[in-house]
Amino acid sequence: QTWTRNERYRSYDSYSADYLEALKKSVSRSHWRARFHIEAETGLLNDPNGFSYYNGKWHLFYQWFPFGAVHGLKSWVHLTSEDLVHFEKDDVLLLPDTTFDNAGAYSGSALPIDGKLFLMYTGNHRTKDWMRIPYQLGAFLNEKNELNKLEKPIIAPDFSEVTEHFRDPQIFRHDGCIYAIIGGQDLQEKGIIKLYKNENKDLRSWQKVDNLKFTSDRMGYMIECPNLVFIDEKPVLIFCPQGLDKTISAYDNIYPNMYIAAEHFDADSAELVNPSRLRNLDDGFDCYATQAFNAPDGRVLAISWLGLPDTNYATDAYGYQGALSLVKELSLKNGKLYQYPVEALKSLRQEEQDLNLSKVSLKENAYELEIDFAAQESTELTLMGGALLIKFDKESKKVTVIRGSEKRQVEVNIHQVNIFVDESIFEIFINKGEKVLSGRVFPDKDLKTISASRPTQVKLWNLGK
Ligand code: FRU
Numbered sequence: 431q432t433w434t435r436n437e438r439y440r441s442y443d444s445y446s447a448d449y450l451e452a453l454k455k456s457v458s459r460s461h462w463r464a465r466f467h468i469e470a471e472t473g474l475l476n477d478p479n480g481f482s483y484y485n486g487k488w489h490l491f492y493q494w495f496p497f498g499a500v501h502g503l504k505s506w507v508h509l510t511s512e513d514l515v516h517f518e519k520d521d522v523l524l525l526p527d528t529t530f531d532n533a534g535a536y537s538g539s540a541l542p543i544d545g546k547l548f549l550m551y552t553g554n555h556r557t558k559d560w561m562r563i564p565y566q567l568g569a570f571l572n573e574k575n576e577l578n579k580l581e582k583p584i585i586a587p588d589f590s591e592v593t594e595h596f597r598d599p600q601i602f603r604h605d606g607c608i609y610a611i612i613g614g615q616d617l618q619e620k621g622i623i624k625l626y627k628n629e630n631k632d633l634r635s636w637q638k639v640d641n642l643k644f645t646s647d648r649m650g651y652m653i654e655c656p657n658l659v660f661i662d663e664k665p666v667l668i669f670c671p672q673g674l675d676k677t678i679s680a681y682d683n684i685y686p687n688m689y690i691a692a693e694h695f696d697a698d699s700a701e702l703v704n705p706s707r708l709r710n711l712d713d714g715f716d717c718y719a720t721q722a723f724n725a726p727d728g729r730v731l732a733i734s735w736l737g738l739p740d741t742n743y744a745t746d747a748y749g750y751q752g753a754l755s756l757v758k759e760l761s762l763k764n765g766k767l768y769q770y771p772v773e774a775l776k777s778l779r780q781e782e783q784d785l786n787l788s789k790v791s792l793k794e795n796a797y798e799l800e801i802d803f804a805a806q807e808s809t810e811l812t813l814m815g816g817a818l819l820i821k822f823d824k825e826s827k828k829v830t831v832i833r834g835s836e837k838r839q840v841e842v843n844i845h846q847v848n849i850f851v852d853e854s855i856f857e858i859f860i861n862k863g864e865k866v867l868s869g870r871v872f873p874d875k876d877l878k879t880i881s882a883s884r885p886t887q888v889k890l891w892n893l894g895k
Contacts, residue, residue, distance in 0.1 A: 431498075438495070438502030439533060439556075442525070445497055453497065453749045460748040461875045462854035465796045466778055466893055467736075468492070468509065468517055468754040474499050475752035477598075477655060477719035478733045479506050480540035483726050484547040485573050488514055490733065491524065491549075492754060493537060499746035501739070504534040506551070508571075513774045514731070514757040516895065522577055530555050530565045530583055537598040537655060539721065540571075541608070547571040548633060550610060552597035553583065562594040563587060566612065568633055585612070585626060585636050592616060592624070598655045602724070604697055608633070611642060613653040613669065621649035621671045623656045625700040640700035642667075644690055645708070650674040655687075655719040658695070659730050661762045665695040665702055668711060668720050668732070679708035682838060684738055687711045687718050691765055706765060713840045714858070715833060715869030716741075722760060730760040732769060736855060736868055744872035745854070753855055755868060763864075770863035771850065779891035787888045789881040795873065799849040799880070800889040809886045813849075815877025818856060822847065829860060831867050840865045850893070 453472045457463075469475060470492070479491040491506040506524035509517040524535045531553030538551025553565040566585035570578050587596045595615035602609055608628040616622045623642040628635070642656075650673035657668040668689045674681070679688060689711050692702035711720055712734065722732035734755040737743065743751050758769040779798065795814050803824060810821045819832040822844055829847075830839045842865045850857045858867040880890075 456749045477537045478721040482540040484542040499751035539600045550599045615652040621653035644702040714867035768863040778893040783890045810883035814873035817873035
């Protein structure tokens with residue numbers, strides 16, 4: 431089925447209840463639905479938005495097109511959580527219901543300010559001639575879970591500096607001030623990030639500081655979803671430079687999600703001082719638009735879209751697409767970023783099985799597998815009856831993940847491996863997050879085995895809510 435632009439941007443209320451019912455039925459026929467990852471009820475999920483802690487709970491939103499597995503008129507869906515593992519969806523939606531966001535409530539972030547949760551996001555405005563004007567907009571979520579939008583844009587695009595690509599504000603505090611970074615494209619069609627400051631803390635008047643300085647390389651043709659977080663006081667910039675030249679930093683996916691770590695953030699000059707080179711955030715098949723923030727408990731938390739723009743997935747046939755990753759805690763070791771699922775995820779573990787594994791059959795493809803390579807030789811695992819092959823070679827220090835005809839590989843000393851599998855999702859963490867390889871995989875129905883090329887000592891937990 432191909433969707434015309436008119437179909438993708440029709441108003442939500444032009445879809446009948448019957449249409450939605452039929453779509454829900456169709457989704458329920460999929461045997462790939464995740465058990466402990468976040469997916470949309472129907473339609474397409476993409477970027478995580480507004481990840482924050484407010485009013486005693488974790489808050490998370492995601493980009494959503496409700497009516498099919500395509501990118502159309504987007505809104506934000508709201509979830510809350512007590513533990514970062516179990517998320518509950520409510521009926522709060524940030525809808526594309528004003529002139530300024532008439533063609534989509536696009537990505538953004540959240541920050542608790544004066545007893546409310548302030549949301550800053552991009553209104554994807556389209557004129558009658560379908561010209562795009564990206565406005566940065568504001569909204570408040572209050573303690574009663576009521577959402578109210580600010581009436582006017584808080585930052586309008588300056589077309590003498592950016593093209594129509596100017597979006598995905600991340601709002602953050604630094605040295606007692608409130609800042610925002612916004613991704614975009616300059617008039618030479620290069621990827622840039624712009625830094626803004628809210629001097630008087632009214633959240634309505636923003637001063638442009640400068641373009642963020644963090645590299646001398648050309649950052650592709652556009653940057654999406656920039657995030658600046660501070661880990662042990664060191665700035666780490668996570669972003670998606672579309673069209674990045676692969677000689678600057680190699681990647682295999684259609685669009686990369688990268689990071690740099692720096693010594694120091696000089697807000698006055700908009701500079702990340704002494705930046706590292708760009709590195710891939712995730713070396714797997716599907717990871718994009720990662721959103722991270724400094725949580726009030728001191729942790730730095732991140733969550734990713736396990737999906738890519740301009741990509742089809744097997745679930746499309748059932749009328750849905752996209753999932754979010756597990757919530758990952760970020761840390762720095764010797765200047766390298768580590769990412770590992772939050773401790774609370776262990777609450778999903780059922781009885782521990784210690785196996786000298788050749789082959790096991792499972793009831794569900796929902797488990798965690800741990801291998802300690804101190805005592806284990808090189809080995810190869812076949813998951814989901816052959817849908818995924820993972821090779822661990824200690825001598826050449828290579829981990830290779832093979833999904834059908836595609837492959838991803840990293841070089842790393844292999845000490846410990848934790849693999850999380852959830853029906854059509856895998857997240858592989860090497861050495862507690864020194865390297866991460868995530869992706870989607872769509873095994874035929876009833877392929878629920880794990881086998882090893884040689885007896886392999888593993889710990890196995892079925893995971894369930
Ligand atoms: C990234 C992105 C963002 C945009 C959003 C729209 O995947 O293209 O730049 O705000 O998705 O859904």
